[in-house]
Amino acid sequence: MRTEEFLTRLDEEMLEYFREMSDILVSHFGISRSEAVARINERYRGEDISGMNQDLMCHEMPEFWAYHLYFKPTPDARPLPSGDPDVDGDLSDWEVRPAPPKDSPCWTIAEDTDD
Numbered sequence: 001m002r003t004e005e006f007l008t009r010l011d012e013e014m015l016e017y018f019r020e021m022s023d024i025l026v027s028h029f030g031i032s033r034s035e036a037v038a039r040i041n042e043r044y045r046g047e048d049i050s051g052m053n054q055d056l057m058c059h060e061m062p063e064f065w066a067y068h069l070y071f072k073p074t075p076d077a078r079p080l081p082s083g084d085p086d087v088d089g090d091l092s093d094w095e096v097r098p099a100p101p102k103d104s105p106c107w108t109i110a111e112d113t114d115d
Helices: 011-029 034-045 051-058 062-070
Strands: none
Touching: 011 034, 011 051, 011 062, 034 062
């Protein structure tokens, strides 16, 4: 199924999973819901999130993918934070990925409708 917010086809289970990712981005990093959805859309638009891809994605908690959408990988390829405070440590050492450009089609929720 296609939704207004996400630019990929998702079944009910994956729609809930993607919404959990956006909730994590909003609550953990203080960004707007529209930015959270735009970040998700930038990464996953046009992807086939079914079958093996769905199984691989759901093998991790939504926090794992949300943190990977928010932080940039390092040149030394150390593991990105995954949402586990016992493992992640001080997040201020990490560089934040820029949000998609405002004129990008990834922005599917208007800023004035954020929660």
